[in-house]
Amino acid sequence: MKLVAFGGGHGLGASLRALRRCRPALGLQLTAVVTVGDDGGSSGRIRAQRGIVPPGDLRQALAALADDAAPSAVTAQLFQYRFARSPVAGDDDNLAGHPVGNLVLCGLMELLGDPVAALDHAAAMVHAAGRVLPMSREPVxxxxxxxxxxxxxxxxxxxxxxxxxxxxxxxxxxxxxxLPAEPAACREAVAAVREADWLVFGPGSWYTSVIPHLLVPELAAAIRASAAQRLVLLNLSVEQETAGLTVPEHLTALSAYGGGLTVDVVLGDSSSVDDPEPLRQAARSVGAKLLLAPVAAADQPHRHDPVGLADALLPVLAAVR
Structure with missing residues (x-):
């Protein structure tokens, strides 16, 4: 079974950790397609200074798919290690704030001359349970x-x-x-979408991590034309960028930017939805059925629990038509 997950940052990482748990039972071939619009923090600094696609969200996806066994787990931890400010260098510490993985990806992109080749090499370093691809080879x-x-x-x-x-x-x-308005899609990402059995959107920042994939013309066209089933994983909490958007409106926004994109399944957390009827109606409006399950972490209700999310996803994915 081939599955493509779209997103960026911590949201995509949550879905990938859950999907990695589903992989043995379903024989999943996982591909993560990641946004390349980040302009803040370490990624923003590297992007501005080196002109490459921002590496941070790509690194997060690699870490989420990394093998838990040593030495791969240590390599993944190293990728996530962020340099603190050195008391020796003070304000002149150029490494401060950079995760090691961002620097590794930057070096690989320059060495190999291609972000996809760099990501494939980095995936082998952490024995990733899937492939990580940028939505475009150019930063947007x-x-x-x-x-x-x-x-x-x-x-x-x-x-x-x-x-x-x-x-x-x-x-x-x-x-x-x-910007640019019509960036070239990563051809490997388009090919993965065309071959997929499932396309998974979210969770994550709706306007900056999820919807941007639908603004890359060739990638959006492949998503609309795909015969794969489509699954939306809803966020657990309201983010600042979508503070004026209700949970049902997240679905209508996704459909609208996708040119009338339809969905098969919407999965939300049973404890964070007080009245499921408006959400159920919104799911129906985009062609989907609503499923609610306990997918939030008990100690951090604003974050998905990989085990609970995997338990909810497994029967859904197994029912592929």
């Missing part, structure tokens, strides 16, 4: 049109540019686009 900028985020202009539609700025925007997003 995310630009939103938002209303209500500027208290001095509460009714005015303003442009918010950059993934970080969109993520912390407090206004209601009314439009989203990428």
């Amino acid at each position: 900028a995310i630009e939103a049109q938002a209303r209500g985020g500027d208290p001095t202009r509460p009714d005015e539609l303003v442009t918010v540019r950059g993934q970080h700025e969109v993520a912390i925007n407090t206004g209601r997003v009314e439009g989203l686009r990428l």
Whole structure:
């Protein structure tokens, strides 16, 4: 069974950890397709200084798919290790804030001359249980049109540019686009979508991690044309960028940006949905059935529990038509 998961950051990492648990029972061939719009933190610094696709979300996906056994687990831990500021260097410490994996991926991209080759090599280093691909070989900028985020202009539609700025925007997003407007899709990602049995969206930041895949024309066309079943994993908490968006509206936004994209299954957490009926109706509006299960971590209810999520996903994925 071939499965492609779309997203970025911690949300995609949560779904990949769960899917990795489902892999032996289903013989899953996993592919993670990751956004390349990050412009903050270490990724933003590397992107600005070296001109490569931002490595942070790609690194997170590799770590989520890494083998738990030593020495792969140690290598994955090394990838995630972030340099603290050195008391020796002080403010001149250029390594401070960089995870080792970001630097490794940067070096591999420059050495091999191709982000996909770099990711394949890094995946072998951690014995990843799947392949990690960028949605495009070129970095993109995310630009939103938002209303209500500027208290001095509460009714005015303003442009918010950059993934970080969109993520912390407090206004209601009314439009989203990428710059360049039509980035070339990663051809390996398109091929994976065409061969997939399942396409999985979310969880994650809706406007900066999930929907951007649907703004890459060739990738979006492959998603719409795919015969695969489509699954949406809902977020457990409201994020700042979607503060004005209800949970049901997450589904309608995904469908709208996907050009009328339909979905087969929507999976949410049973403890975080007070009234399932509006969500069930929203799921029906995009062609999906709603499933609710205990997928939140007991000690961190805003994060998915990989074991609970895997238990919920396994029978759903096994029922592929």
